[in-house]
Amino acid sequence: MAHDTDLPIVYGAAYSVYVRAVRLALAEKGVAYELVEIDVFAEGGVPDDHLRRHPFGRIPSFRHGSFELYESGAIERYIDEAFAGPALQPTTPEARARLNQMTGILDNYAYRTLVWDIYVERVSAPREGRATDEVRLQAALPKAARCLTAIEDLMANDQWLVGTALSLADLHAVPMIGYVVQATEGRDLLAQHRRLASWWEGMRRRPSIQKLKLG
Ligand SMILES: N[C@@H](CCC(=O)N[C@@H](CS)C(=O)NCC(=O)O)C(=O)O
Structure with missing residues (x-):
């Protein structure tokens, strides 16, 4: 469950296409967030703590309060629906x-x-x-x-x-x-x-x- 005061966290890397798409959704909604850098191409492989968040070892993953989510499409829709700001999905x-x-x-x-x-x-x-x-x-x-x-x-x-x-x-x-x-x-x-x-x-x-x- 997430509270209004919880700062969302995006786990990923600034260069990533999918991390960028999620960050754009947050920016367009006017939501402040934290980016925690994860190196999925690290020599030792995907860090264990990230694999616990994302069993496929990809980026991004996302946390809002105690709610954790991975897959950028799902994260983008959650951001649109969980936060105030302009709707980013059409209605028809x-x-x-x-x-x-x-x-x-x-x-x-x-x-x-x-x-x-x-x-x-x-x-x-x-x-x-x-x-x-x-x-x-x-x-x-x-x-x-x-x-x-x-x-x-x-x-x-x-x-x-x-x-x-x-x-x-x-x-x-x-x-x-x-x-x-x-x-x-x-x-x-x-x-x-x-x-x-x-x-x-x-x-x-x-x-x-x-x-x-x-x-
Ligand atoms: N279906 C995933 C794709 C995520 C994805 O492929 N991210 C890339 C970076 S843009 C990645 O993690 N690459 C690491 C790898 O392929 O091992 C999503 O939409 O979140």
Whole structure:
């Protein structure tokens, strides 16, 4: 059970896509929180105390009072429903279904391709002294294009992914798009998706996104 005075805790790392999405939801609700840094890639493996919070050893996990939760989608919905502030989920069944569909597409088809195959290969690998795997990157481009087209085809309008206001779908997508556009190929792909590019221009200016330096 959580009380109004309990400060939520996000366990994770500032670079993580899913930690970022949860932090954006907290920021947009105007909720103060603590970020406890966890190194899931530590040499000795995932720290034991984190495995107790998250049996799959991923980030983020979350605590509010005595209530503990993992899986970013569940955490984002809890944040929206447990705290005051602007609603981050639409009310109609159709728009709510779209929100679930969008986050499903992002998690199941976009995340690996945009972040690992394109951003990590083009931007992080050389930064860490490793050569880009060009075969992996080139193979990812049509898959990434399919993801962006699918998202764009479902977008509610040029401003929001679902519904008529900012929602968890936008916040779930921002960290992935924020990574892929750091690669030349990712910027080119986004430019070929006019409505999504227009959405990104609006999103990247939001204070919550600027504060985490995601835009
Ligand atoms: N389905 C999980 C995915 C979380 C996830 O994959 N997080 C990444 C960081 S963005 C992670 O923990 N990676 C560590 C690993 O793959 O071992 C969620 O939505 O919370």
